[in-house]
Amino acid sequence: MLSLRQLEVFLAVIETGSTTAAAHAVALSQSAASNALTELENRLGEKLFDRVGKRLLLNASGRALQSRARILLAQAREAETLFQQGGGRLKVGASTTIGNYLLPRLLGKSAAELPCERIEIANTDDIAERMLRFELDLGLIEGRTLHPDLVMTPWRQDEMVIVAVPGFSGRTLAQLPWIMREVGSGTRSVVERELLDTLGNIQPVLELGSSEAIHNAVRAGIGVSCLSRHVVEQSLQTGELQVLAPDHAIRRQLYLLRHRQRPDTAAVARFLALCPPDQAEALDRA
Structure with a gap:
């Protein structure tokens, strides 16, 4: 029968590329980790990795097992807390x-x-x-x-608005200095999808990794941005920031x-x- 320890070692090898590094990740000796992987492959009757030098590269059989192994380990962790805190944390x-x-x-x-x-x-x-x-x-x-x-x-649902310090205007929105989130963020993708088609090719002067960082940069007068009202509500109420072009607000x-x-x-x-x-x-x- 397959063991959870074997599956844990299998997934660790995927992440690390070797039984030595996987053993360290799961707190086993190298020999114990190597044995667990060998036992798993023997039980399944399939090699799960291609050996390339000192590296272990996941093959088609290993990919077929990968998602199921993750599900089984996740369910095992949930079972450990099943009767705690009303069903786990x-x-x-x-x-x-x-x-x-x-x-x-x-x-x-x-x-x-x-x-x-x-x-x-x-x-x-x-x-x-x-x-x-x-x-x-x-x-x-x-x-x-x-x-x-x-x-x-x-x-x-959320509303996103274009904000700037008072008096920050005089040019079209596309000509203003824009501060944007990094590629991969939900805020960035929404702005690109909803605004760029209407405003044209905006060239950011600055990209930052959080909405709070952008909020602070806008308050410092560096540029304009499109942010959630949850982020800028207090600054709008105090008058520190203003909404530009409210007709371009985004409901997301x-x-x-x-x-x-x-x-x-x-x-x-x-x-x-x-x-x-x-x-x-x-x-x-x-």
Whole structure:
């Protein structure tokens, strides 16, 4: 019978390329890791890697096993916490605007114990990749991902507005100095899809890795940007920033991301009870 330890070593070898490095990753001796991989291949009657020098390269048989091995290990970890905290604890990946602004407010409204073990903030592409590796239980994203193993469902809506310091005008929007998120972020993809067709070829003067960093750069008068109202609401209320061209505001959908082969657990149900999809309101600005 296959063992979880064998599958753990198998996945570690994929990540590291050798049984020596995999042994270190899973806290085994090199010989124990090598034996576990050999036993797995013998049990399956297939070689899972091609040996190229000192490197082990995943072959077609290994690729066929890879996703199933990840699912089995993820289910085993869930089983370990099945009777704790009402069904386990979640590792949630959230895009920056959601993780820094929206999600803390939603969770803060609840007096119940939070179902999240950890909230990791990253851009949409990174969250999708980690979901595929079963390192995250749920994703909350601002962009879109088209991988067939990932399922997006509408969760909340957001409004993005073009902002600048007062008096920052006099030229067309396309001629202004733009500050943008990095490629791969949900915010960047939405701006490119919704604004570039109407404004023309915007050339960013600066790219930054978080909405908060862009917010600060805009407040410093470096340029203009299109940001979520969740990010800039306070600066708009104080008059530190103004909305440019309100007719170019963007309504965007925020999504809940699940893995197609991973059924919802009780912990997922508790999370969705605390942070449900929008129904009556399009925006949550509490």
